[in-house]
Amino acid sequence: MKVLKVLNNNVVSSLDEKDREIMVLGSGIGFQKKAGDEIDADRVEKIFRLPNDVSDDSKTHFHKLVEEIPYEYVKYADEIIKSASEKLGKKLNRNIYITLTDHIHFAIERYRQNILIPNAMLLEIRRFYNPEYLVGLSAVELINRQEHIRLAEDEAAFIALHLINAESDLTMTDTMNMPRMISDILNIVRISFRLVYDENSIIYERFVVHLKYMIRRTYEDAFYPNASDDIYEMSKRKYPESYEVAKKIRKYMLEKTGKEIPDEEMCYLMIHLTRLYQRDRQ
DSSP states (O other), X not given: OBOSEEEETTEEEEEOTTSOEEEEEOTTTTTTOOTTOBXXXXXXXXXXXXXXXXOHHHHHHHHHHHHHSOHHHXXXXXXXXXXXXXXXXXXXXXXXXXXXXXXXXXXXXXXXTTOOOOOTTHHHHHHHOHHHHHHHHHHHHHHHHHHTOOOOHHHHHHHHHHHHHHTXXXXXXXXXXXXXXXXXXXXXXXXXXXXXXXXXXXXXXXXXXHHHHHHHHHXXXXXXXXXXXXXXXXXXXXXXXXXXXXXXXXXXXXXXXXXXXXXXXXXXXXXXXHHHHHHHHO
């Protein structure tokens, strides 16, 4: 494996067996190296392949990023992503290597410049995306320990957002909207049914999970197979209270996303709403 370009003392670019560009990371791997030199295999700690669909601008940004930032930040991102994949059991979009490394860099720099940015969605992320939040919390502990700093809990929620975003193909803007939208929909249901949620119940937990995927499906235009008109009409007659609340949620989703959830999604929504309603009335 030969050096294509030295990005810094710890990162070089090379080509794999299919002539695709790869990033080769390792302490001192680029020291006194130049294009065409053999890469010392004993120094290789990580080989990173940028996704094929990454834009040229993103590749350039990542190159500049690893040229300019401490090598340790890249290692922090790699360790956090590895831990997240294991703990969440989900495949993460490989773009997260770029976005999370970038975020860690700016988070540490902001802290050292005494620029603290509160996360307005901290409570919603901790509540609705707790697994990702806990990974974010561990990430903050890792960075604080290694860098001898004290990043706040808000930073755990920011890192969680990067993980949530990497679980789908949504834009970061859409991902950032999701926790607040879940909270808003829960409030619509709570006020409409005049109920008190038992947040420890399986029914509540399943409803929150359904909302997460419903919002994501709405953004991605990926829904259940079409339900027949008969099933939809039957559901409206069978669950009249739930249908009225589902209509409010449909209107809210249209206002927030510009997209209307289809009838088949309404059917599943009514089932979840009915479970919540009936449990509260018991």
